[in-house]
Amino acid sequence: MEAIYQRDSDQDGLTDAQELALGTNPLSADSDGDGRSDLVEVEEGTNPLEKDLQNINQTSLTEPSSVFMEMKQKISDMMESHYKEFIQALISIETGIENQQDLEDLYTYYMRTDTVSLLSSDLETSPQEVEMEIEL
Numbered sequence: 001m002e003a004i005y006q007r008d009s010d011q012d013g014l015t016d017a018q019e020l021a022l023g024t025n026p027l028s029a030d031s032d033g034d035g036r037s038d039l040v041e042v043e044e045g046t047n048p049l050e051k052d053l054q055n056i057n058q059t060s061l062t063e064p065s066s067v068f069m070e071m072k073q074k075i076s077d078m079m080e081s082h083y084k085e086f087i088q089a090l091i092s093i094e095t096g097i098e099n100q101q102d103l104e105d106l107y108t109y110y111m112r113t114d115t116v117s118l119l120s121s122d123l124e125t126s127p128q129e130v131e132m133e134i135e136l
Contacts, residue, residue: 008026009026009027010025010026010027010028010029010038011029012029012030012037012038012039013037013038013039014026014038014039014042017075017079017086017090018071018072018075019031019038020090020093020094021071021075021090022038022042022048022049022071023049024038024048024049025038030048031048031049032047032048032049032050032051033051034051034052036052042071084107087107087110087111088103088104088106088107091103091106091107091110
């Protein structure tokens with residue numbers, strides 16, 4: 001069973017959690033439509049949300065792989081040290097829900113449901129629906 005934060009819906013090499021943290025589209029391997037995958041752009045230090053105006057040969061100010069590795073390490077650290085809060089933050093970003101009790105209920109519900117991803121369409125269950133299901 002795949003953990004909710006490890007899913008890669010678009011198979012681009014970035015997990016859905018990483019894409020949500022970056023603001024890229026977890027359902028599109030190339031969020032900006034420039035022909036280069038989100039992972040390639042992150043690894044090269046370019047912006048996966050803006051079409052590249054120049055060829056791939058442009059130079060980055062930082063070592064491209066270090067940008068990706070730093071981002072990956074920060075997300076890993078957040079997931080390890082504050083896993084629950086990390087997942088609740090992603091749920092909040094996707095649903096717009098800020099009420100802590102509602103986030104707690106949704107977290108509990110979705111963590112025991114292994115078929116749900118962190119994408120909007122899977123997070124359409126309202127906190128009231130979750131409460132009713134939990135009470136059953």
